[in-house]
Amino acid sequence: MKKIINEMKVRLPSHSENEAVARTVVSAFSALIDPTVEELSDLRCAVSEAVTNCIVHAYRDLPEGEFGYIYISLRLYDNREITVEISDNGCGIEDIKRAREPFFTTSESDERCGMGFLVMESFTDRVSVKSKVGKGTSVLLRKIFSPHTSEEE
């Protein structure tokens, strides 16, 4: 059985400045296992996608000036696995399978390409999505980091 060796919870208002804050949180949390530049960059990018989706889609129906919260829960396991759960109390996703298809987007006005879920899938080891219309969405990202080798390069 794998054991949790560290955990962290963060709550951020759905302001777009917090996309960068969320990425910094991931870097800080992952520092303990000294990840490769590439692995860290991949996880940062995947988290950025999920957090941006909360800001762009989940709370899209809120009146101008109001915001919702994004909850980020990070866990580090003793097998060099990190999980990041990103959830919101927003509008939810009607058809998750369709939402995960590359190039699918519900946003026409803004410049979006529907690549967010594909990026999450390509840059982590597993992506699980749970959602309830009117209640919110939760995305769980899982990434196993390569074994540590101190004398490499």
Added chain:
Amino acid sequence: MHQEVKIVRGENTLECILSCEIDHHHAKTLRERVDHALFADKPRVLILDFSAVPFMDSSGIAFVLGRASSARTLGAELHLRGLGRENRRLLALSEIEKQPNITIE
């Protein structure tokens, strides 16, 4: 606001040197500044330089595809320069090389 894009005008080219993270937060400003210069100048080639871009996500993909489409309306080419390994991998997900007017250095 700090400088996120530096614009260098050539005879037939317009070079935009980008120097911020390209996420949803920054994409709108970048898009407006690049398109504004592009439609004012109408160059034959729009060059986007990514060497000082430390991070990019799918908002960066949309930004590149969007500028390719802006350039196309002017009959212009889009040239991508200075893409690092991570950014190349990201853009490859969108099969960017299939765009008719994009070249990658």
